[in-house]
Amino acid sequence: MQLVLAPMQGLTELLFRRAYHRAYPEAFGFAISPFLPLTAGNIRDAGKKVDDVWPEVNADSMPVVPQILGRDPEGFVALSLRLNELGYSEVNWNIGCPMRRIAAKHRGSGILPHPEEVRAFLDQVVPQLPLALSVKMRLGYYDENEIDAIIPILNEYPICRVTVHPRIGKQMYGGQPRIEKFAEVYPNFRHPVAYNGDIVTVADYARIRTRFPDIDQIMIGRGALLNPLLPIQIRQSYPADFQSADMPSLSVLPTVQDFILSLVEDILALNISEQAKIRKIKEYWCLLSRPLPYAEEQTRRVLHAADLAEIRNLILLMTK
Numbered sequence: 051m052q053l054v055l056a057p058m059q060g061l062t063e064l065l066f067r068r069a070y071h072r073a074y075p076e077a078f079g080f081a082i083s084p085f086l087p088l089t090a091g092n093i094r095d096a097g098k099k100v101d102d103v104w105p106e107v108n109a110d111s112m113p114v115v116p117q118i119l120g121r122d123p124e125g126f127v128a129l130s131l132r133l134n135e136l137g138y139s140e141v142n143w144n145i146g147c148p149m150r151r152i153a154a155k156h157r158g159s160g161i162l163p164h165p166e167e168v169r170a171f172l173d174q175v176v177p178q179l180p181l182a183l184s185v186k187m188r189l190g191y192y193d194e195n196e197i198d199a200i201i202p203i204l205n206e207y208p209i210c211r212v213t214v215h216p217r218i219g220k221q222m223y224g225g226q227p228r229i230e231k232f233a234e235v236y237p238n239f240r241h242p243v244a245y246n247g248d249i250v251t252v253a254d255y256a257r258i259r260t261r262f263p264d265i266d267q268i269m270i271g272r273g274a275l276l277n278p279l280l281p282i283q284i285r286q287s288y289p290a291d292f293q294s295a296d297m298p299s300l301s302v303l304p305t306v307q308d309f310i311l312s313l314v315e316d317i318l319a320l321n322i323s324e325q326a327k328i329r330k331i332k333e334y335w336c337l338l339s340r341p342l343p344y345a346e347e348q349t350r351r352v353l354h355a356a357d358l359a360e361i362r363n364l365i366l367l368m369t370k
């Protein structure tokens with residue numbers, strides 16, 4: 051089994067991956083980066099987001115596979131070639147993003163109702179790619195059965211891994227993952243399949259593992275922020291699932307408090323405005339404060355504070 055950190059724009063960016071890897075280096079096998087937008091295929095034109103996978107700054111972080119969002123074959127190939135030059139040997143194609151303005155352009159999960167567009171894209175892209183291609187997808191955009199027409203198409207191409215988040219785009223992140231539909235379709239893939247969605251406790255992991263014993267890769271997103279120790283707790287509960295050396299015991303690893311504090315220190319050291327730092331800290335705090343032994347009204351004080359010094363003091367108090 052391999053645990054993979056999910057791509058989450060604004061959350062599992064380099065800043066988080068590096069702080070996390072520093073605290074818990076064995077927890078995840080690798081991460082998929084938040085998506086790089088496709089803008090004329092020029093890696094520099096892709097704006098600041100590409101900094102996230104720049105090799106030098108990722109050297110002391112966990113291994114990362116860059117993800118690309120878009121359906122322009124030329125742009126996809128050009129950006130992939132550049133990523134290959136930078137040393138990457140795999141890119142991940144995002145056909146799962148549910149955001150309406152993206153889906154409306156048949157990008158992300160918006161392409162799933164259009165299997166012929168998936169085929170046209172892969173027909174053009176695959177022969178030109180010098181590196182491996184993996185895919186991250188949902189069951190569909192409007193309907194969970196859209197995946198039925200997509201799988202035979204994906205099966206025609208050399209794809210190294212398909213990660214399925216079994217929701218439809220219209221659901222965004224609400225409702226339940228459609229486990230029954232996942233169970234029905236995942237054996238139809240010729241490629242290795244990874245499961246992703248709503249694993250926030252060891253029991254959630256256990257359920258997926260028991261139901262799908264041949265799944266050998268599980269991706270965790272929000273669960274890793276709601277409880278940064280989750281991958282370690284999973285590995286300690288099911289050591290036989292993981293080939294590598296045993297995880298060190300929790301008593302020798304940094305606590306969640308230590309981890310939050312080191313992430314906050316990293317944010318404070320960023321070369322961005324005070325307001326941007328406050329925003330970023332609050333975004334992380336919403337999720338990361340959950341496992342702390344404080345009532346919600348107390349942790350929410352950080353969200354109501356307007357001043358960086360006050361925020362820092364409150365966090366220091368609650369991470370002692």
Ligand SMILES: Cc1cc2nc3c(=O)[nH]c(=O)nc-3n(C[C@H](O)[C@H](O)[C@H](O)COP(=O)(O)O)c2cc1C
Binds near residue numbers: 061146271
């Ligand atoms: C704030 C946020 C940003 C996300 N950004 C991306 C992204 O850039 N690329 C992607 O493939 N999925 C993205 N996702 C989806 C996650 O990778 C994942 O599929 C989803 O959160 C379900 O897994 P989880 O229940 O383990 O979090 C995002 C999710 C959230 C909540």
